[in-house]
Every structure is written in structure tokens, then in C-alpha cells.
Amino acid sequence: MNEPVVETSVAAMPSQRAPIGIFERYLTIWVLLCIAAGTLLGHLFPGVFAKLGGMEMAQVNLPVALLIWLMIVPMLLKIDFHTLAGVRQHWKGIGVTLFVNWAVKPFSMALLGWIFIRHVFVAYLPAAQLDSYIAGLILLAAAPCTAMVFVWSNLCNGEPHFTLSQVALNDAIMVFAFAPIVALLLGISSISVPWNTLLLSVLLYIMVPVVASLLLRRRLLARGGMPRLQAVLKRLGPVSLAALLAMLVLLFGFQGKQIVAEPAVIGMLAVPILIQVYFNSGLAYWLNRRLGVPYCVAGPSALIGASNFFELAVATAVGLFGVRSGAALATVVGVLIEVPVMLSGCASSTDRADGTKRVRDYCLSGDGEPPPPPSDGGAACSGSVARCGSEPVSMRTRGRYSG
Numbered sequence: 363m364n365e366p367v368v369e370t371s372v373a374a375m376p377s378q379r380a381p382i383g384i385f386e387r388y389l390t391i392w393v394l395l396c397i398a399a400g401t402l403l404g405h406l407f408p409g410v411f412a413k414l415g416g417m418e419m420a421q422v423n424l425p426v427a428l429l430i431w432l433m434i435v436p437m438l439l440k441i442d443f444h445t446l447a448g449v450r451q452h453w454k455g456i457g458v459t460l461f462v463n464w465a466v467k468p469f470s471m472a473l474l475g476w477i478f479i480r481h482v483f484v485a486y487l488p489a490a491q492l493d494s495y496i497a498g499l500i501l502l503a504a505a506p507c508t509a510m511v512f513v514w515s516n517l518c519n520g521e522p523h524f525t526l527s528q529v530a531l532n533d534a535i536m537v538f539a540f541a542p543i544v545a546l547l548l549g550i551s552s553i554s555v556p557w558n559t560l561l562l563s564v565l566l567y568i569m570v571p572v573v574a575s576l577l578l579r580r581r582l583l584a585r586g587g588m589p590r591l592q593a594v595l596k597r598l599g600p601v602s603l604a605a606l607l608a609m610l611v612l613l614f615g616f617q618g619k620q621i622v623a624e625p626a627v628i629g630m631l632a633v634p635i636l637i638q639v640y641f642n643s644g645l646a647y648w649l650n651r652r653l654g655v656p657y658c659v660a661g662p663s664a665l666i667g668a669s670n671f672f673e674l675a676v677a678t679a680v681g682l683f684g685v686r687s688g689a690a691l692a693t694v695v696g697v698l699i700e701v702p703v704m705l706s707g708c709a710s711s712t713d714r715a716d717g718t719k720r721v722r723d724y725c726l727s728g729d730g731e732p733p734p735p736p737s738d739g740g741a742a743c744s745g746s747v748a749r750c751g752s753e754p755v756s757m758r759t760r761g762r763y764s765g
Contacts, residue, residue, distance in 0.1 A: 389701050392607055397698060400611035404618020411615040415685040421559050422566065423680050425612060430567055430677045432605035436598035437508060438575035439582075439591070443530050452524045455650055455659035459528055462646045462667035463506040464539060470641060471503035472496070472547045474634035483630045491688030493553045498679050498692025499634060500547045505540050506532045507669030507700075511662065514669070514704050520662030528666055537568055540674070556682060563678040606673075606697075613676065613694045616685040631695045639703045643668035665704060672697045 404411050417424045475496040479487065487495065508529050515525040541564050545555045582591045614621065621628065646667030650660035672693060679689040 389603075393610060393698055393701060396607045396610040397614050397694075400614030401618045401621050403611065404615035405622050406618075407615075408619060411612075411618070414612065415616050420562065421681055422562065423685055426609065426677060426680050426685065427566065429605045429609040429612070430673055431571060433602050433609070433673050434508075434567065434571045435575050435578070436595065436602040438533070438571055439579050439595055439598070440512060440526075441508070441530050441533060441575070442526060442579075443534070443576065446527060446530050446534070452521070452527070452655075452659050454653045455524055455655045455663045456528055456531065458646055458649045458653065458655070459506075459663045459667050460531070460535075461649075462642050463532060464535065464543070466645065467506075467638065467642050467667070468500065468504045468543050468547060471499050471634065471638045472551060474638055475499040476551065478630070478634045483633075487627060487630060488624070488688075493551070494683050494688030495631060495692050496551050497548055497553050497683060498675070498687075498689035499631070500551070501544060501675040501679050501682075501689065502635070502670045502672060502693050502696040503638060504544045504547070505536050505671040505674050506666055507671050508533055508536075510700075510704070511666045511669050514665040515662040517705075518661040518665065519658060520665075521656075521658040524659045525662045525666070528663070532666070533568075533572060536671075536674075537564070537572065540564055540568065544678070559681050560678070563674075563681045567674050567677045609676065610694065610697065613680075613685065613690060617691050617694075620686070620691070627691070628695055628698075631692050632699050635696055635699045636703060639668045639670075639700065669704070670696055670700055672700065 414425050415423065479492055479495050479499070484492065511529060512525065514520075515522070541557075541560050544560060545557065548555045579591065582594055586593075643664045647660055647664035650663050655663070675693040675696065676690065679687065679693045683689040
């Protein structure tokens with residue numbers, strides 16, 4: 363007997379997900395252009411960037427800090443910490459993501475950094491920067507992304523409530539876990555840990571933005587409800603992206619001479635980052651499917667599991683090691699690598715004539731087949747597509763998955 367088919371309009375979804383914009387879709391190109399511009403400007407005008415690099419207070423570079431806040435606060439405004447109450451609905455997917463984010467990813471990156479920086483590429487890298495490169499890689503992997511994962515989840519048609527709950531939970535854990543994990547891994551790697559600067563980074567780039575965004579979100583909702591919040595987010599979106607690109611120009615301007623002198627360093631730093639992202643995303647996806655988690659949770663779980671909070675990593679690297687350090691360079695290479703790698707793992711969507719969306723490829727080893735029926739703990743993906751392949755996104759869901 364044919365199973366009933368439930369039609370669900372995108373507008374009726376509990377959390378509407380707008381299609382990715384042109385700017386976000388081609389973010390890799392903008393990143394490359396900014397890196398080229400920063401490198402060229404830093405090489406041509408080293409004095410200007412030397413003055414910007416010297417604008418510090420308590421080991422915090424003020425231009426970088428300002429840009430980081432402009433990047434992070436608009437992104438954190440999207441987070442509703444009340445969604446933590448719904449964590450139990452997708453506890454298997456949440457558990458897998460937490461395991462990969464906090465128990466696998468930081469340690470696997472430390473291991474990969476030790477293998478490639480200390481051994482495979484050691485003869486081709488400046489000896490004075492080896493510790494700094496490893497520290498940058500550790501910082502990059504020590505915290506999961508809280509912003510771009512919404513874009514990746516949108517592209518792979520992930521369950522919006524799961525993504526929101528997972529990001530909110532990660533943000534809460536990050537406040538307490540980031541500094542100890544970084545200190546532990548730097549200590550294991552025989553790299554001195556300036557605790558005062560590390561804790562200052564947690565205060566400035568995690569706690570202050572989280573509290574500020576929470577208060578601002580509450581104020582906006584009290585004054586105009588969700589429409590008011592959405593309007594502000596729409597206006598702040600370009601500000602956040604512009605701050606990201608400006609920061610790339612600034613950081614690569616600081617590193618301009620070094621990059622021109624040793625361009626192969628970027629390629630060598632990219633190798634452990636590439637392996638780390640693909641390994642952790644594949645592990646998270648495989649674990650989810652082994653546990654019977656539906657695709658619309660397994661997809662974003664894999665992407666969140668492999669993602670890096672590069673804004674925090676860059677800011678902390680600059681604070682701990684300086685704007686011209688190998689650590690700062692390693693974290694910025696993470697920005698360059700993460701966008702194309704995530705896009706390669708996530709399905710891209712394309713408009714159809716009837717206005718619906720179609721998943722063109724598959725997300726992270728997705729096989730295009732319907733997932734198994736949700737078992738205990740694997741909640742159905744209400745309002746989301748429950749399969750990959752050629753099924754219209756968020757428009758047609760088989761009855762057994764339409765809780």
C-alpha cells in the first residue's frame with residue numbers, strides 16, 4: 363500500500379529558512395579576494411599595518427577585537443537559548459555532535475598538527491613558528507562554529523530546531539570548556555599557556571558577546587516581537603560578513619611579507635585542517651546513521667561536528683601570540699579552508715520552475731535513500747525533508763516521518 367504523502371509549504375515551517383544568498387554562496391571567492399588584497403597591501407604598506415598591529419590594550423588588538431564583535435554579536439542574536447529545553451527531542455543527534463565536537467575534534471587536530479607540523483613538513487616550515495602553528499590549529503578546533511552552521515544546515519535541509527538547540531548547547535558549554543581544553547592540549551604539545559590572556563579571550567569573545575546578544579535579543583523581542591528581531595538581523599547580516607572580510611584583509615596584511623616569502627606555508631597548514639574536517643564530519647554522520655538518526659538531523663550534526671569557531675580562534679590566537687604569529691596565520695587559513703570544504707560536503711540547492719527547491723547532490727555521504735524510521739530517541743523531522751536525493755526540499759515528506 364502506498365504511504366500517504368503530506369504536502370508542507372515552506373512558509374508553514376516552524377523555522378523558516380531563507381535560501382542562501384549570493385554573497386554567502388560565493389563566500390569562498392570573497393575570502394580569496396580579501397586574502398589576496400590583504401597580502402598585497404601588507405607587502406606594499408607594511409608601515410600602516412605595523413601601526414594597526416600596535417594598537418593594543420592588555421594584549422588585545424583593538425581593531426581585531428572590534429571586527430570580531432561585529433562578526434559574532436549579529437550571529438549570536440539568532441540563538442534562542444530557550445531551545446535548550448528541546449534538546450531531549452533529538453538526544454541521539456545531540457549526543458553524537460557533542461562527542462565529536464568536544465571529545466574527538468580538538469584532540470584529533472592536536473594529533474594531526476603534531477604529525478604534519480612536527481614531522482611531515484618540519485623541514486619546509488620556519489623552525490621558530492612550529493609551536494605557534496600547532497597552537498593555531500588547536501585553537502581552531504577547540505570550539506565548534508556558532509554562525510555558519512546555520513548556512514550549512516539550510517543547504518542540507520537540516521531540521522531547524524535541532525540545529526538551533528545544538529548551537530545553543532555548544533555555546534553554553536563553550537563558556538566553561540574552551541579554556542581548559544586549549545590549556546590541556548597546549549600543555550601536552552609543550553607550549554606555554556598564558557592563562558591570564560586565555561581567560562581574557564574567553565571573557566571578551568565568548569561571555570561578553572553571549573550576554574550582549576542575549577540582552578539585545580530580549581530587548582528587541584519585547585519591543586517588536588519576532589518581526590522586529592528579523593528586521594534587525596537582516597540589517598546586521600551584511601555588517602557581520604563585511605567585518606569578516608575586513609578582518610581577513612587586516613590579518614593577511616599583518617602576514618603579507620611572510621606569505622609572499624613563503625606561500626607554500628598556507629598549503630601545508632591546510633593539509634591537517636582538510637583531514638580533520640572530513641574525518642570528523644564523516645565520523646559524526648556515520649555514528650548518527652548507525653544509531654538510526656534521520657537524515658535531517660544526521661546532516662547538520664555532521665556539519666556542526668566538523669565546524670570550527672574561527673572567529674574565536676583568530677581572536678584568541680592574536681591575543682596569545684600576536685597578529686604576526688604563526689598561530690594567527692593558521693587560524694586564518696582555517697577560514698579559507700572551511701567554506702569550500704563545507705560546501706563540498708553539503709548539498710547545494712537550486713531553484714525549480716515551480717518555486718520549490720531540489721537537493722541537487724547529497725550531504726556528506728548521503729545515499730539518496732530514505733532514512734530508517736525514527737527509533738527511540740531519534741525524533742522525526744517534522745517540517746523538514748526526511749530524505750536526500752531528488753525529493754523537493756521541505757515540500758514533500760512521507761507520512762511516517764511527518765510527526
